[in-house]
Amino acid sequence: xxxxxxxATAIVVAGAFAxxxxxxxxxxxxxxxxxxxxxxxxxxxxxxxxxxxTSENWVLAGKLFTDGLTKAGFKPxxxxxxxxxxxxxxxNQIQAMVTGGAKVIIIGAKDGKQLSTQVKAAHxxxxxxxxxxxxxxxxxxxxxxxxxxxxxVGQLQGQAxxxxxxxxxxxxxxxxIELFSGSADDANSAVFFKGAMDVLEPKIKDGTLxxxxxxxxxxxxxxxxxxxxxxxxxxDALLTANYSSATIDGVLSPNDTLAxxxxxxxxxxxxxxxxxxxxxxxxxxxKSIMEGVQYSTINKDTTLLVAQAIKMAQELQKGDxxxxxDTKSYNNGVKVVPSFLLAPVIVTKENAAEAYANVPxxxxxxxxxxx
Numbered sequence: 001x002x003x004x005x006x007x008a009t010a011i012v013v014a015g016a017f018a019x020x021x022x023x024x025x026x027x028x029x030x031x032x033x034x035x036x037x038x039x040x041x042x043x044x045x046x047x048x049x050x051x052x053x054t055s056e057n058w059v060l061a062g063k064l065f066t067d068g069l070t071k072a073g074f075k076p077x078x079x080x081x082x083x084x085x086x087x088x089x090x091x092n093q094i095q096a097m098v099t100g101g102a103k104v105i106i107i108g109a110k111d112g113k114q115l116s117t118q119v120k121a122a123h124x125x126x127x128x129x130x131x132x133x134x135x136x137x138x139x140x141x142x143x144x145x146x147x148x149x150x151x152x153v154g155q156l157q158g159q160a161x162x163x164x165x166x167x168x169x170x171x172x173x174x175x176x177i178e179l180f181s182g183s184a185d186d187a188n189s190a191v192f193f194k195g196a197m198d199v200l201e202p203k204i205k206d207g208t209l210x211x212x213x214x215x216x217x218x219x220x221x222x223x224x225x226x227x228x229x230x231x232x233x234x235x236d237a238l239l240t241a242n243y244s245s246a247t248i249d250g251v252l253s254p255n256d257t258l259a260x261x262x263x264x265x266x267x268x269x270x271x272x273x274x275x276x277x278x279x280x281x282x283x284x285x286x287k288s289i290m291e292g293v294q295y296s297t298i299n300k301d302t303t304l305l306v307a308q309a310i311k312m313a314q315e316l317q318k319g320d321x322x323x324x325x326d327t328k329s330y331n332n333g334v335k336v337v338p339s340f341l342l343a344p345v346i347v348t349k350e351n352a353a354e355a356y357a358n359v360p361x362x363x364x365x366x367x368x369x370x371x
Contacts (some may be wrong), residue, residue: 009233039319047097154195160296164275235265254283290369
């Protein structure tokens with residue numbers, strides 16, 4: 001983890017000025033309605049509210065925000081919600097940032113459906129709200145959204161599952177698969193799943209894929225809290241109920257933590273490991289991919305995402321137009337939120353060296369297997 005933090009921190013601020021978007025709609029919008037069009041003090045407080053530390057990327061983001069905002073001249077106030085599945089502490093943290101005079105509040109929502117009161121209070125106090133990675137829903141008080149293109153993430157995962165089955169299943173279609181999605185309180189979960197099903201559903205309908213359990217709805221596939229133990233428990237149940245004699249060929253997993261839990265379940269059941277997708281490029285999963293166990297992950301470089309959020313704060317501070325590249329994709333139920341979307345990259349064993357060429361710690365992992 002120290003290697004991750006050190007290598008990423010070194011490039012975060014520089015990255016803020018070298019980002020490229022993934023949409024042809026790139027443009028700018030005036031300084032947000034919550035912030036002054038004339039900007040604010042260069043040493044202002046910037047609040048960052050993050051969810052619990054359930055993945056390496058959230059841990060890394062906190063470090064990058066603290067260091068990057070400080071280097072940019074701001075006073076960072078970076079807070080994590082606790083690991084318990086309550087959103088109350090994050091609500092309190094955001095309210096404290098408002099009371100403390102934060103000019104911009106960047107929020108990685110613990111539950112994007114339960115923060116409307118707090119973001120309205122931020123707006124009323126003159127702050128600008130940037131949703132980070134997870135969309136904040138059902139409020140017009142969120143000004144901007146910065147994230148990777150999450151629908152594209154799902155599409156890449158779905159295609160990776162199909163590609164992996166063709167390479168590894170060892171038999172022609174149909175292929176037996178199961179579907180997993182993320183936590184229901186994370187708006188991204190539905191977007192990932194919809195993107196994946198955009199690719200997989202036609203193959204389910206034409207018989208190429210068979211979901212043996214019949215569980216194809218997001219309410220059936222959700223993994224509460226993105227917790228590994230919940231994914232492993234569900235996989236255990238699926239294997240017991242549906243695969244006493246059948247072979248499971250593939251599993252759609254929305255992230256690496258769940259992928260490893262799913263693989264553990266299959267291994268403990270004494271079955272061959274199926275094709276399993278992932279996301280986040282966690283070190284243990286990159287190792288697993290290089291060992292030929294997990295099939296794929298998604299590279300979403302946290303350094304670039306944090307850098308873009310900091311760049312937005314700098315634009316707001318100067319009273320400049322805020323750079324966005326998508327103004328139609330992310331409707332939070334009340335408004336379409338102006339967004340800056342970054343492009344995700346699918347990673348398999350075959351392209352890992354190229355995909356991580358600018359991620360030193362992960363490139364070192366890949367090189368250790370390619371000696």
